[in-house]
Amino acid sequence: MNEKQRKEQSQIKQSNPADIKSDQDNLNRLKDKTSDDFIKYFEATYEPPNLRKAQKRGKQDVKYHDNFEIDEQFKGLGTGRKYLIRTYGCQMNEHDTEVMSGILEEMGYEATTNQKEADIILLNTCAIRENAENKVFGEIGHLKPLKVENPDLIIGVCGCMSQEESVVNRILEKHHQVDLIFGTHNIHRLPQLVENAHLSKERVVEVWSKEGDVIENLPKRRQGNIKAWVNIMYGCDKFCTYCIVPYTRGKERSRRPEDIIQEVRHLAAQGYKEVTLLGQNVNAYGKDFDDIEFGLGDLMDEIRKIDIPRVRFTTSHPRDFDDRLIEVLAKGGNLMPYIHLPVQSGNSNVLKLMGRKYTREQYLELVGKIKEAIPNASFTTDIIVGFPNETEEQFEDTLSLYDEVGFEGAYTFIFSPRDGTPAAKFNDKISMDEKKERLQRLNKKVNTLSAEAMKKYEGETVKVLVEGESKNNPDVLAGYTEHSKLVNFTGPRTAIGQIVEVKITEAKTWTLDGVMVEESVEVS
Structure with missing residues (x-):
């Protein structure tokens, strides 16, 4: 094989098992073919992540796997090798990193924090804002000299960014030091993907636009032994106009309650003091069940009976925060009186453009219900500043809502258009200088109310x-x-x-x- 053929053959291999029976068989079959044949094969089998298809996909193909196991053939692959995972974004990404670490360690890999020692480096990425993506691309650039020094080093990009077609195409075109790209739905295939990258010495891409399966018994290397994340569901069905998450994480799929309860009991037996139930839209838990009526309130009512001191949940959506959940949270005990309830805007018209499907008045009514049932509850939130064409009056509504609720903290952001979402196409007449000025005003209020909330603890x-x-x-x-x-x-x-x-x-x-x-x- 000449140099040109080697370069072309090293471009991509899409290994979705739904389309390709055996990765290694296909590799062997291509060894004696011309580069034109390889390109034809690639064009016929590789399908980049597609946001339009992601929005249309259904849940009919979701499968439940009760007992994940790593095949014996992969368990010695990492012996004498080290791995490093850099994590960007939300708690769900942190939890995914725990799973990937667990899988790699069962393959024999050892964790390291020194990138020069690593045999495999994975960037577990976030796509929710442009700044997060820029950080990742900057890190990919910084890793290039390591690849030059050590050609056997495997550099991988995974997580939410990998589910975006534009991101994958950019990596393929400009960042040839990346050996492995996979998405959010196929973490359980990490052993096969790593083996492919090791053996074939060619770029491996596996990104699924179909729904991910619900897989139990995935190994985890948890960070510490005091607090633990427990993922109770995957994906989001809300399709807010600014948000990429439903495209990158898929639609809502809930774990079975018995599996979650068993995991929490196991953590309690191990001595953990706190668990946080995770989901992109955590209080939509159970809405996809066909055989039982069992929501987040019911789940927390069972978990509060487990001998673990603290139970939390994040992140919730106001539309799914129902009376049953409020009723259970009011029982207290090990259910913490802290609620993160993203509002995004305090103006009903902006909320409508965001696709949030609640009004300012409905949000305040919900907060009032929670406060009545749980008088000592504290609230934090998320707020987007400078949504396309937000007026000064509409922004003032957000400031006044912040006061009315009495939030004790907030994650605040300037609107970041995400390619493929409806809001990215909105004509925006607000200057970035004006958006930054509004963010400063909001942050001043956030700091002031946080300081006031803290002051009441003095002497307590x-x-x-x-x-x-x-x-x-x-x-x-x-x-x-x-x-x-x-x-x-x-x-x-x-x-x-x-x-x-x-x-x-x-x-x-x-x-x-x-x-x-x-x-x-x-x-x-």
């Missing part, structure tokens, strides 16, 4: 789940209250991993300082 004693040393001072411990307030305090290292009482001595804008109460005991 709060329960803190101690996670470890403070990031800024190894002589100080850090942890979170029931309302997710970060507390830095002095106390013995034996408190790490325990829930202790801390007297707050000083409130800052975003954190609390304190001293552990003497003879403080763990609160069960």
